[in-house]
Amino acid sequence: PVPVVLDCDPGHDDVFAIWLAAAHPAIDLRAVTTVAGNGLLEHTTRNALIACTVAGIADVPVAAGAEGPLAGPLRPAVDIHGHDALGGPELPEPTVPLDPRPAAELTADVLLGADEPVTWIATGPLTNVALLVRERPELLERVARLVWMGGSTGRGNTTPYAEFNAWTDPEAVDVVLRSGLDVTMVGLNISHQALATRPVRERVAATGTRTGRFGAELLDYFSHAYETAQQMPDGPLHDPITVALVADPAVATTARARIDVELAGTETRGATSVDLNGTLGREPNATVALELDVDRFWHLITDAVAALA
Numbered sequence: 001p002v003p004v005v006l007d008c009d010p011g012h013d014d015v016f017a018i019w020l021a022a023a024h025p026a027i028d029l030r031a032v033t034t035v036a037g038n039g040l041l042e043h044t045t046r047n048a049l050i051a052c053t054v055a056g057i058a059d060v061p062v063a064a065g066a067e068g069p070l071a072g073p074l075r076p077a078v079d080i081h082g083h084d085a086l087g088g089p090e091l092p093e094p095t096v097p098l099d100p101r102p103a104a105e106l107t108a109d110v111l112l113g114a115d116e117p118v119t120w121i122a123t124g125p126l127t128n129v130a131l132l133v134r135e136r137p138e139l140l141e142r143v144a145r146l147v148w149m150g151g152s153t154g155r156g157n158t159t160p161y162a163e164f165n166a167w168t169d170p171e172a173v174d175v176v177l178r179s180g181l182d183v184t185m186v187g188l189n190i191s192h193q194a195l196a197t198r199p200v201r202e203r204v205a206a207t208g209t210r211t212g213r214f215g216a217e218l219l220d221y222f223s224h225a226y227e228t229a230q231q232m233p234d235g236p237l238h239d240p241i242t243v244a245l246v247a248d249p250a251v252a253t254t255a256r257a258r259i260d261v262e263l264a265g266t267e268t269r270g271a272t273s274v275d276l277n278g279t280l281g282r283e284p285n286a287t288v289a290l291e292l293d294v295d296r297f298w299h300l301i302t303d304a305v306a307a308l309a
């Protein structure tokens with residue numbers, strides 16, 4: 001199995017990313033780290049511990065990272081995820097403890113302790129990743145690749161052209177794109193293919209596990225929020241596509257492209273410019289996920305939920 005560190009800001013869809021990474025046999029989940037994004041760091045961290053508690057994941061360290069973006073204020077996605085970033089189900093007290101190390105230290109320990117390069121998956125703003133790039137560049141050779149949910153080849157969801165994770169910390173995206181890391185972007189262009197329709201939600205509930213029941217309540221809340229806030233009747237389960245791509249590369253098609261992020265736009269700060277046709281004549285610096293095998297993706301999700309507590 002591929003050793004993985006998952007950096008996230010749970011968040012409804014981040015919870016499914018944690019579950020898929022913990023359950024899939026092709027992945028060896030070595031650490032979960034949290035970042036502020038969908039909610040304050042205290043909420044995203046607590047929610048990561050709750051996700052592990054519900055699913056019976058007791059052997060993966062969870063550590064807290066950055067409290068806010070490299071520049072500018074944090075603006076949590078309250079309209080989509082609620083005030084504690086995990087609206088919907090009644091939340092149990094976490095029984096999984098928080099690792100005392102800061103996220104950067106835990107990540108460094110995993111990278112230094114692994115006997116092969118580690119795959120880094122990020123499903124929130126790239127703040128923690130950018131900080132490690134800046135502060136511990138010597139560790140990057142121990143990273144096999146970074147698979148990130150964020151950005152878009154087309155339009156945004158937070159402003160007309162910026163996706164939430166990119167918009168929250170554009171400077172971090174810029175640092176990461178210039179870092180030399182092997183980056184794969186899973187943007188809205190593919191994540192809006194992963195719609196948690198009613199039949200999907202019923203299949204998650206029908207797994208019969210505690211994880212499945214909790215997950216179905218998450219998806220019901222999430223879809224309702226999307227309907228109200230984004231006029232989309234079914235919530236797109238963005239984040240676990242990253243994990244799915246690592247566990248089962250056939251789940252999506254990809255292409256190489258040049259990606260740049262807008263830092264100074266008057267209306268477009270945080271927008272990703274994805275040069276799929278090579279019109280700029282620049283070297284590609286990333287891989288971009290394009291078409292999702294939707295059935296295959298939902299099977300991965302329901303299999304994971306069925307295999308957990």
Ligand code: BDR
Nearest residue numbers: 011013077123164165238
């Ligand atoms: C991204 O923003 C967050 O609300 C989700 O968890 C996902 O990571 C989608 O734009």
Ligand code: CA
Nearest residue numbers: 011014123124
């Ligand atoms: Ca997220």
